[in-house]
Amino acid sequence: MDADVAVIGLGAMGSMTIWQLAKRGVSVLGFEQFGIGNDRSASGGESRLFRTAYMEGKQYVPMLQAAKKLWRQLEEETGNSLLTLNGGLMIGDPNTKAIQNILESIDTFQLEHEILQGEKATKRYPQFKLFSDEVMILDKNAGFIRPELAVISAAYQAETLGAEIHRFTKVEDIVPDNDGVTIAANGKSYRVNKVIVTTGAWTARLLPKMEKEVEARRLVLTWFPAKNIAAFQPKNFPIFARMRNDFRLTGAPTLDGTMVKASNTKDPNRVPDPSQLNRDVSLEEIKEVSAAVKELMPGLVPDPVRASVYMDGYTTDDHSMIGEIPGMHNTFLVAGFSGHGFKMAPVIGAIVADLIIDGKTKHDITHLDLNRNLVY
Ligand SMILES: Cc1cc2nc3c(=O)[nH]c(=O)nc-3n(C[C@H](O)[C@H](O)[C@H](O)COP(=O)(O)OP(=O)(O)OC[C@H]3O[C@@H](n4cnc5c(N)ncnc54)[C@H](O)[C@@H]3O)c2cc1C
The missing domain is CATH 3.30.9.10 (D-Amino Acid Oxidase, subunit A, domain 2)
Structure with missing residues (x-):
């Protein structure tokens, strides 16, 4: 085994997940096809909005309150x-x-x-x-979050805590079997016990069977000058x-x-x-x-x-998907944040670490269950 866990895609969710796993002493590899803090997917553009009174549904409020505490923790750990x-x-x-x-x-x-x-x-x-x-x-x-610095902070902190990160390394294939999972990237193969796929808008490229569940969508950000x-x-x-x-x-x-x-x-x-x-x-x-x-x-x-x-990955009901992918043993998908996931990224990282280490989490994630609207 090269490590216990691999995290594929180190944007918002991947960087927070690898930070939370490394913090809890799990041996973990991370793979990112571009640089850390890149602006090619969903985590660029200077700011992300943090809201607690939630227009997408009150079921998110406890998670958002927990996320706020974890943002403060990451700030304390990194000084950013x-x-x-x-x-x-x-x-x-x-x-x-x-x-x-x-x-x-x-x-x-x-x-x-x-x-x-x-x-x-x-x-x-x-x-x-x-x-x-x-x-x-x-x-x-x-208020607002600084997205590029947030991703960089979490990924670098994970490295400080012992995680191994492969930058500019695109994962091309994931093959689970009864004893673990093999990952193919840049002409090499890596062997781990569990894989977490946090590839956002790119999910269907790596996992074509998820094409209907997580769709890439394009968003334009604009900035205006002010009179005062x-x-x-x-x-x-x-x-x-x-x-x-x-x-x-x-x-x-x-x-x-x-x-x-x-x-x-x-x-x-x-x-x-x-x-x-x-x-x-x-x-x-x-x-x-x-x-x-x-x-x-x-x-x-x-x-x-x-x-x-x-761009971001969208689901049909605009709630993300967290869980083991049917037919892919020990391979977990964490994607489909549908244009509103950044604010909750640290608590998603903590939830995924709970699921990987303990098989359960204290957070209510019923609305994010991967199996709720899968159409195979
Ligand atoms: C324009 C815009 C504005 C938004 N505004 C807000 C906001 O104000 N507040 C809020 O809370 N949320 C907001 N969101 C949503 C939020 O940014 C996303 O939901 C969140 O960033 C998704 O995180 P992710 O980790 O799933 O995807 P990403 O952050 O996109 O990360 C995916 C990463 O995986 C990598 N990757 C993909 N495939 C592979 C592969 N095969 N091998 C290796 N690496 C791979 C990608 O390069 C990328 O770095 C906004 C999104 C957009 C696009």
Whole structure:
């Protein structure tokens, strides 16, 4: 055996998983096809939003609270600042599912928040125009994460704790048998007891049988200059997610002092082959997000100064999949985070370590069970 466990793909989930396994003394190999902290998949683009009052469902709240503690642990272990909790504004029609889920999360778990409406809301946050059918909910346990530094911190910390990482090493095949699993990568083979596949949008390339379950989708991030950048500094401007029928505008305060992130992340398009991801941003895409910014964020200059393209793995119900792959003994899939996984990455790493070491976890992950909607 080359190691007890191998983790394939060291983006958000893989880096946190290898950190958690190494921390618990497991001998572990990691494989990443690009560099550590690369921006070729889902973990690039300067910031990721952290939210606790959760529009995707209140079942995530305990996991997110646990994730927050683990972000702080990783910061302590590495000395890097990764998560800034400057608050988060969720804006939308209270009759929508997203806002109802946020309110349910708040009620069930007594989350710190404020509800702002009408003039009171726009006086406090003049950076936004608000329609009469919308509310602003300020989630006090929200903010932003630095994704590249987070991945790098976890992977390097794992190495410090004894993990062996193979960079620029693409895994081409995984072959389980009764006694373990063989991995083929860069013309070499490696033998381990268990394999964890954290390949995100690339999952179906490595595991074609998962093509229907985890689909690659393309997301465009855009940044805009401000008329008065001071109004968009983290202390004055929370992260935000604004839902309306035809778009979902999400963003973060200025992190470099010159531009503000505001992107349309609604209904990302399918990417048939992740290795052929179109990283050009079309004029149509720019016009669409510019129009939304012009209408809703009067403090921004509506011509983007930066735009870049990423992709994530999506499932049919937008909840990820964690579990042993049917027919592949000792091979576990942890993928399909559907555009909202980064914030929870450290707790996912801890959950996977629990499952590998103890065969069970104290966290409720029923909604993430790999077998819930598999269609073979
Ligand atoms: C534009 C965008 C904005 C987002 N915004 C947010 C947000 O604000 N908040 C939030 O919580 N989440 C957000 N998400 C979602 C979040 O970033 C993802 O859900 C999360 O990063 C997925 O992690 P992952 O480990 O599954 O995939 P990734 O982070 O993409 O990692 C997969 C890794 O596997 C590697 N790999 C693939 N195949 C192989 C192979 N065969 N051999 C070796 N290595 C391989 C890849 O190179 C990659 O490094 C966003 C996603 C995108 C794309």
